[in-house]
Amino acid sequence: MILDAQALNYAYPGGIKALDGLDLAVARGRRLAVLGPNGAGKSTLLLHLNGSLKPSGGRVLLDGAEAAYSRAALADWRKRVGLVMQEPDDQLFAATVAEDVSFGPLNLGLDETETRQRVAEALDALGIGDLADRATHMLSFGQKKRVAIAGALAMRPEVLLLDEPVAGLDHQGARRLLDALATLSEAGTTLVFTTHDVDLAWAFADEVALFNRGRVTRHGTAAEVLADRAALAEAGLEPPLLLELGFKTREEALAARR
Numbered sequence: 001m002i003l004d005a006q007a008l009n010y011a012y013p014g015g016i017k018a019l020d021g022l023d024l025a026v027a028r029g030r031r032l033a034v035l036g037p038n039g040a041g042k043s044t045l046l047l048h049l050n051g052s053l054k055p056s057g058g059r060v061l062l063d064g065a066e067a068a069y070s071r072a073a074l075a076d077w078r079k080r081v082g083l084v085m086q087e088p089d090d091q092l093f094a095a096t097v098a099e100d101v102s103f104g105p106l107n108l109g110l111d112e113t114e115t116r117q118r119v120a121e122a123l124d125a126l127g128i129g130d131l132a133d134r135a136t137h138m139l140s141f142g143q144k145k146r147v148a149i150a151g152a153l154a155m156r157p158e159v160l161l162l163d164e165p166v167a168g169l170d171h172q173g174a175r176r177l178l179d180a181l182a183t184l185s186e187a188g189t190t191l192v193f194t195t196h197d198v199d200l201a202w203a204f205a206d207e208v209a210l211f212n213r214g215r216v217t218r219h220g221t222a223a224e225v226l227a228d229r230a231a232l233a234e235a236g237l238e239p240p241l242l243l244e245l246g247f248k249t250r251e252e253a254l255a256a257r258r
């Protein structure tokens, strides 16, 4: 397992319990959708999976070893596990796109030539090479979102954590982003993304973890979990549209769309 969260507990200051005995193992190379209703604790989980938050109980294993929270350990952890937050404005702070995406590699101590190469590669992977010299604050929401992902990519992480990656994007923007993520996944990057969109989970994930009230209530292949009406209903979710339309399996529905 590249990441293994065991019995995590976390309460925000003020006492709101966001994680409540959460267990979740992430296998290397998979595309895992963390699916649940608003306020279930999905974003809080991602913040634990890259060490941004420290659990009040339980532990996180990174590639089999218990994660530590020293400055050096956190720097290494964040190099291996990138996080893309829901709001790109929370993540972008440099004046131009290229400067923003350079920040991570320069912070890793890479020289300018290597940094430039990584920036070009990351922008290319997201199809935004033409935005390199643009001012970050002048970009559209969807462009900012892709710049934020490019920033995480430039670190060449083993795992990419994405909080609601396509929320707020139009159909074409979402499609382009998912294509870019699929390419990363094919190159071996492990993807963990949160969503409350069952159709997105069905179309894109290999595995689904259903999340409700601070814990994972069911985790399995996308086909198994998304066909489990009772487990979905318990998490306040409806089955995917194509299953509702009568296709018994994902394979059948995908074949009908070809």
Ligand SMILES: Nc1ncnc2c1ncn2[C@@H]1O[C@H](COP(=O)(O)OP(=O)(O)OP(=O)(O)O)[C@@H](O)[C@H]1O
Binding pocket: 012, 013, 014, 016, 017, 018, 036, 037, 038, 039, 040, 041, 042, 043, 044, 045, 196
């Ligand atoms: N910074 C914070 N301070 C206090 N409470 C918080 C904070 N962030 C989140 N919470 C609370 O913790 C709980 C879990 O929130 P979280 O954002 O992890 O859920 P989520 O599943 O990602 O929700 P959404 O789908 O709406 O993004 C909620 O009750 C939320 O109100």
